[in-house]
Amino acid sequence: MLDREFFLGFIKIHILYHASKESIFGTEIAQELARHGYSISPGTLYPTLHRLEKAGYLKSSSQVVEGKVRKYYLATSAGKRVLEQSKKKIRELVTEVIEER
Amino acid sequence: MLDREFFLGFIKIHILYHASKESIFGTEIAQELARHGYSISPGTLYPTLHRLEKAGYLKSSSQVVEGKVRKYYLATSAGKRVLEQSKKKIRELVTEVIEER
DNA sequence: CTACCGATATTGCGATACGATATTGTATTC
C-alpha cells in the first residue's frame, strides 16, 4: 500500500491535535485513530511519540492506572505552534486541491 | 526538521492533483510546489515520481521541448481514485482537527 | 515470589528522504 505515504502525516497531526486537547497515551490514541479509519502499529506509534517528545512537541509523564503504567503525553507550546502551522497547510491544501480555486 | 514528516504526504497529494489536471514534469512540479511554500529536492522528487508510476497512479511519456527531454506525467484512473480518497481524508481531517467538531 | 496483564519498548530488515553527484539527450557552435 503506497497510499500510506499519503496519510502518515495526517496521523501525526491527529496525534498532535489530541495531545493539545488532553493527555493521551499510546494505546488510547491507537484506538482513537482506528475509530477514524487509520491504523498504526506499536512499532510505528511508540517511536513516533518518542520523536515528537524529543523534538519538544510533546511532554510525557508516567501514571499508574488500574495497576498499569501509562505514559501520558501532552502537547507543549512548541507542539501547539506546529499544529497551527499544520492547520494552515491543511487549509491551503483544501483551497488548492479541493475547492479548485 | 521533524515537521517535514507532517507535510510530505501533502506534497504527494499535490503532485497527484496537478497530474490529474494536466501533464506535468519534474522540474515544473518542483517549482509549482515551491510557489506553495514546499520544497522537494531531486533526490526525493524523482524516486517519488517513479514510485507513483510503478504503483499505477501516474503514467509517463517523454517529449522533447526546446532541445531538452522532459518526462511528462499524467494521473491514471487509479491515481485519480486515490486522489479522491485523499480528498475525503482531508475533509475528515478538517472536520476533526480544524472545525473542532 | 510467581503468574498475569496492560502498556510500552525494541529489534531487524526493507523502504524512504535527500544532498550531492552523475548521466542523458538535444541543440548549437565552430
Add this chain to the structure above:
DNA sequence: GAATACAATATCGTATCGCAATATCGGTAG
C-alpha cells in the same frame, strides 16, 4: 561532425523511518 552547453532526469550513499513481531516493564493478585 566533434566538442560544448544546458535542462532535465537519474542515481548513489548515508541517515532515518515504517512496521510486524517480539521482548520487556511495572504493578497487582493469588
